[in-house]
Amino acid sequence: MRGFGKYAIWVYSGIALVFLMIPIVYTIVFSFNDSRRTNIIWRGFTFDNWLNVCDAQDVCQAFGNSILIAVSATFIATVLGTMIAIALVRYRFRFRNTTTLLIFLPLTTPEVVLGAGLAAQFLQAGVPKGLGTVIIAHALFCISFVIVTVRARVAGLDPALEEAGRDLYGSPQQVFWRVTFPLLLPGIIAAALLSFALSFDDFIITNFNRGAEVTFPSFIYTAAARGIPAEANVIASAVFLLAILLVIIAQVGAAIRRRQRANA
Amino acid sequence: MAFTAFSAAEQKVDESARKRSPIALFLLLPGVLFLVLFFVTPLISLVLTSLQEPVPGGFFGEYRQALNWQNYVFVLETYGVQAARAFGYAALASLFALLIGFPLAYFIGITLRRFPLLQALALVLVIAPFFISFLLRTLAWKQIFAIEGPVAGLANAIGLLGPGESITGTAFSVVFGLTYNFIPFMTLPIYATLERLDLRLVEAGGDLYANPATVFRTVTLPLAAPGVISGTLLTFIPASGDYINASRDFLGSTETAMIGTVIEANFLVLQNYPAAAALSIVLMAVILVLVAIYVKRSGTEDLL
Numbered sequence: 001m002r003g004f005g006k007y008a009i010w011v012y013s014g015i016a017l018v019f020l021m022i023p024i025v026y027t028i029v030f031s032f033n034d035s036r037r038t039n040i041i042w043r044g045f046t047f048d049n050w051l052n053v054c055d056a057q058d059v060c061q062a063f064g065n066s067i068l069i070a071v072s073a074t075f076i077a078t079v080l081g082t083m084i085a086i087a088l089v090r091y092r093f094r095f096r097n098t099t100t101l102l103i104f105l106p107l108t109t110p111e112v113v114l115g116a117g118l119a120a121q122f123l124q125a126g127v128p129k130g131l132g133t134v135i136i137a138h139a140l141f142c143i144s145f146v147i148v149t150v151r152a153r154v155a156g157l158d159p160a161l162e163e164a165g166r167d168l169y170g171s172p173q174q175v176f177w178r179v180t181f182p183l184l185l186p187g188i189i190a191a192a193l194l195s196f197a198l199s200f201d202d203f204i205i206t207n208f209n210r211g212a213e214v215t216f217p218s219f220i221y222t223a224a225a226r227g228i229p230a231e232a233n234v235i236a237s238a239v240f241l242l243a244i245l246l247v248i249i250a251q252v253g254a255a256i257r258r259r260q261r262a263n264a
Numbered sequence: 265m266a267f268t269a270f271s272a273a274e275q276k277v278d279e280s281a282r283k284r285s286p287i288a289l290f291l292l293l294p295g296v297l298f299l300v301l302f303f304v305t306p307l308i309s310l311v312l313t314s315l316q317e318p319v320p321g322g323f324f325g326e327y328r329q330a331l332n333w334q335n336y337v338f339v340l341e342t343y344g345v346q347a348a349r350a351f352g353y354a355a356l357a358s359l360f361a362l363l364i365g366f367p368l369a370y371f372i373g374i375t376l377r378r379f380p381l382l383q384a385l386a387l388v389l390v391i392a393p394f395f396i397s398f399l400l401r402t403l404a405w406k407q408i409f410a411i412e413g414p415v416a417g418l419a420n421a422i423g424l425l426g427p428g429e430s431i432t433g434t435a436f437s438v439v440f441g442l443t444y445n446f447i448p449f450m451t452l453p454i455y456a457t458l459e460r461l462d463l464r465l466v467e468a469g470g471d472l473y474a475n476p477a478t479v480f481r482t483v484t485l486p487l488a489a490p491g492v493i494s495g496t497l498l499t500f501i502p503a504s505g506d507y508i509n510a511s512r513d514f515l516g517s518t519e520t521a522m523i524g525t526v527i528e529a530n531f532l533v534l535q536n537y538p539a540a541a542a543l544s545i546v547l548m549a550v551i552l553v554l555v556a557i558y559v560k561r562s563g564t565e566d567l568l
Contacts, residue, residue: 092284220400
């Protein structure tokens with residue numbers, strides 16, 4: 001029974017992992033499809049879509065918008081979120097529980113509610129929808145993720161290191177920028193990457209607040225009815241391969257370091 | 265990692281080690297103001313909008329503030345089915361994601377501990393779907409399930425599917441899509457708790473002559489509970505508000521419309537803002553009640 005169980009979990013998990021990969025592989029394969037208008041039936045292999053991505057101008061422009069939004073929202077969310085994370089771990093202040101609740105609630109709110117709420121507010125305040133309102137909306141849902149990610153890093157920081165900085169007559173600013181900040185950086189980078197990924201792929205909140213602006217996901221949503229151009233698969237595949245490469249480098253690096261440490 | 269958001273991940277910090285300082289205010293104020301301005305006031309906006317009434321003789325989409333409770337009666341009568349469907353689909357998807365995600369998390373977090381490179385690789389595969397468009401992945405399933413496709417052919421051949429029937433546009437395909445989309449959200453928090461699990465506790469159970477099933481039930485499972493809670497919430501909440509999978513251009517049809525579908529339609533198409541707002545408040549309220557009950561039952565009260 002035990003031996004059988006051991007193999008069963010390998011097989012089961014292997015199937016689950018393959019299952020997770022199916023639509024990804026499908027999307028990448030169809031970026032090489034020699035499609036004309038709709039990219040549904042396989043018509044043969046070609047590099048054309050990859051070489052002339054911006055022939056589908058609307059796809060390229062939507063992609064540009066998405067990058068602009070993701071960069072801006074990530075910047076806002078990372079700065080504001082990191083500041084809150086440091087305050088939560090390091091300082092005593094009144095209304096701590098209320099603040100914690102304020103950070104926690106956006107995580108338990110479905111996107112459609114966040115999106116409709118912001119849209120209702122913009123409507124009441126007479127704010128025209130556009131890239132600005134989308135950036136605000138994205139920063140909003142990223143900020144709680146940033147706080148949770150960075151806070152873990154701040155909590156894991158050894159206070160002795162900062163103490164050493166102060167003992168060496170470092171000013172509070174010097175201690176922060178030369179000791180604390182570099183130690184927090186991996187957590188901040190992780191939070192920023194998470195924000196970027198969440199923002200780049202968001203559709204629901206965007207759809208309520210975008211007005212006439214088109215992002216990459218909203219382009220796909222609208223185009224789904226009449227067929228997605230293969231160029232959309234090219235962009236998605238390129239982003240995917242780049243991201244996966246970064247993750248593999250980071251993961252393998254960490255694994256190798258762990259092994260070296262174990263051997264040392 | 266953000267995926268432990270819902271578990272009691274914070275180490276117990278000695279409160280006296282925390283200082284009082286004006287710096288705290290400087291650090292908190294911008295972010296808190298942002299959240300108040302763009303999270304709290306929009307929720308108040310939603311409540312106010314949900315009580316509005318049409319301006320008599322006004323334009324299409326023109327409303328004025330009132331205390332029109334009838335909006336709630338209206339949406340529950342009109343869209344009760346879609347609301348119930350949303351929670352039903354989300355519950356099923358959470359269950360299936362758990363059935364797939366738990367063994368997978370156990371495999372990566374415990375079985376693969378002796379193989380760090382394989383473990384890292386498996387983890388990359390679980391995270392991978394995050395890096396490729398949610399919408400394109402969902403459309404890929406639609407095309408895989410298409411009438412001329414291989415899956416439909418097989419289902420036809422073994423009699424699961426009658427001639428002319430289609431896999432997409434059904435409750436099955438929507439729950440399937442939701443399950444697929446949220447497996448990583450279920451797997452990662454469970455993995456995060458199992459990865460830290462001290463295997464000596466499991467060994468101790470065996471030394472005390474408990475059979476593997478008992479050890480699993482009394483040792484492993486309780487220790488993994490925070491991850492399971494986190495994962496279930498991270499799956500159930502977004503799944504219940506989702507309307508991409510249920511859209512007729514994706515895996516659904518008009519027969520599979522969920523609460524998100526009708527919120528979107530009322531807000532962006534019909535410009536019936538009060539109905540959309542009332543539906544959003546209903547969705548939010550149900551989720552908050554479920555989260556409170558679930559968290560209380562599972563005993564993880566100090567969230568975040």
